Amino acid sequence: MKLMVEFDSDGVQYPNIAAAILRSGVMVNVERALIDGDEGWALLDVDDRDAGKFIAALTRKGVSIRIQKDAVSHSRTDCVDCGLCISICQKQVFSFDENWQLVVDSERCVLCGRCATYCPQRALSIQK
Secondary structure (H helix, E strand, C coil): CEEEEEECCCHHHCCHHHHHHHHHCCCEEEEEEEEECCEEEEEEEECHHHHHHHHHHHCCCCEEEEECCCCEEECCCCCCCCCHHHHHCCCCCEEECCCCCEEECHHHCCCCCHHHHHCCCCCEEECC
């Protein structure tokens, strides 16, 4: 399960993720993070079975948590199935099906935004 964790000025002053890992005993993969001065966010990947325990350990002042779903929005009407997104995505979010139509596996997305930036049809957008 992907978790989007956002920190306000109180949240960035404490090692919240590390403390939650120690408290819960749950292994977490930090897929992407941006901490800039007094605020920031991190995209975490947690095993579905352990997510509740980890969220409980991470819940504290200055931290907001939400389950990240549908990170990539794909407009089927705008897409021409050119495959450019397949070639630039390092996380293999995109593929073709047997009919050569684009398939999106948004669970693999780490919110880098390259696909949306380079899509010639503007058929992709990132939901942060």
